[in-house]
Amino acid sequence: MHAKVETEIKYLFDTPPEPGATRVLLPGLTWVRVPLPFVLNHVNCWLLEDGDGGVTLIDTGADKPETRALWETLFATMPENQALSRLICTHGHPDHVGLAGWIVDKVGVKLHMTLAEWLAPQVWRLEGMQPMQPATRAFFTGHGLSEAALAQMAKAKEVAPFRNHPLPANFIRMRDNETVTFGGRSWKVLVNGGHADEHASFYCKDDSLLIAGDQILSRISPVVGVFPSQPHSDPLTDYLASLKRLRKLPADTIVLPSHGLPFRGLHTRIDQLASHHAARLDALWDLMAEPANGLKLAHGLFPRAMAAEGQTVMALAETLAHAHHLVAKKRATRMVAKDGAVTFARV
Numbered sequence: 001m002h003a004k005v006e007t008e009i010k011y012l013f014d015t016p017p018e019p020g021a022t023r024v025l026l027p028g029l030t031w032v033r034v035p036l037p038f039v040l041n042h043v044n045c046w047l048l049e050d051g052d053g054g055v056t057l058i059d060t061g062a063d064k065p066e067t068r069a070l071w072e073t074l075f076a077t078m079p080e081n082q083a084l085s086r087l088i089c090t091h092g093h094p095d096h097v098g099l100a101g102w103i104v105d106k107v108g109v110k111l112h113m114t115l116a117e118w119l120a121p122q123v124w125r126l127e128g129m130q131p132m133q134p135a136t137r138a139f140f141t142g143h144g145l146s147e148a149a150l151a152q153m154a155k156a157k158e159v160a161p162f163r164n165h166p167l168p169a170n171f172i173r174m175r176d177n178e179t180v181t182f183g184g185r186s187w188k189v190l191v192n193g194g195h196a197d198e199h200a201s202f203y204c205k206d207d208s209l210l211i212a213g214d215q216i217l218s219r220i221s222p223v224v225g226v227f228p229s230q231p232h233s234d235p236l237t238d239y240l241a242s243l244k245r246l247r248k249l250p251a252d253t254i255v256l257p258s259h260g261l262p263f264r265g266l267h268t269r270i271d272q273l274a275s276h277h278a279a280r281l282d283a284l285w286d287l288m289a290e291p292a293n294g295l296k297l298a299h300g301l302f303p304r305a306m307a308a309e310g311q312t313v314m315a316l317a318e319t320l321a322h323a324h325h326l327v328a329k330k331r332a333t334r335m336v337a338k339d340g341a342v343t344f345a346r347v
């Protein structure tokens with residue numbers, strides 16, 4: 001029997017639960033809408049009942065007093081025969097892992113993550129406690145940022161240092177392709193790069209369910225960026241490879257994304273994300289008629305984000321990801337001048 005091929009995106013619900021509220025999605029699988037204090041105003045977390053009273057939580061939200069209060073209420077109002085028994089984080093970004101250390105301390109559960117994603121937030125935390133490193137400064141000036149822009153970034157860092165609760169000192173490592181059991185189901189761990197170095201999604205074949213994390217989102221495209229810690233990386237190649245890999249899952253898979261609404265139509269959504277990046281690559285190639293630096297290209301590719309306050313780093317990171325991919329595909333060259341200034345030109 002062949003699964004019906006989905007040709008469009010079908011949301012399971014038209015609207016999400018209210019901020020901070022829950023909704024049963026499937027028997028034993030509850031959706032928690034956790035508010036975020038960013039432009040991205042929420043993250044979806046999932047509670048899965050193991051059947052023996054244990055409950056697995058996927059992702060935590062950011063470390064904010066409101067989020068702590070939300071989990072305190074939720075844990076306190078769980079049925080008497082249920083208790084949190086496991087915490088899984090899809091990746092190390094603050095909206096997913098922000099309260100992992102706090103929950104582990106509070107409830108005494110183990111944290112399950114991939115290695116790179118457990119390490120990354122701890123590096124960022126250390127970095128956040130120090131002044132901007134010379135290599136980081138060189139990265140930004142090399143791509144065209146002015147001293148004034150750098151001074152502003154340094155100031156923003158002072159005002160808002162990295163405030164995540166520290167991660168637990170130990171964790172249980174998850175690896176690509178292994179099978180894990182939680183929520184009364186068997187899941188294959190799918191570790192992919194692009195958005196984060198070792199982002200984990202979880203696929204349950206029996207119920208055709210994909211806990212996608214940020215790898216596949218329903219309406220927005222996950223950030224794929226080049227950042228100062230890996231100035232020569234090509235994350236878009238990794239991301240596009242992950243789309244090809246995930247497209248091998250059945251078309252009627254129910255996708256549970258970390259942001260937006262759960263949906264059916266995995267192949268359609270993957271095709272949309274792939275063509276979104278293809279269009280960005282073509283637009284960037286057009287902008288490279290004359291050699292240009294990352295900042296100038298970012299203004300051309302993301303004019304709205306570059307005009308908004310505080311979005312320069314993300315827009316530059318995304319621009320560089322597309323530029324490095326064009327270089328990898330031999331559609332562009334990357335030149336570095338003696339003073340460290342980087343320019344790109346189309347081939």
Ligand SMILES: [Zn+2]
Pocket residue numbers: 091093195196214
């Ligand atoms: Zn993320």
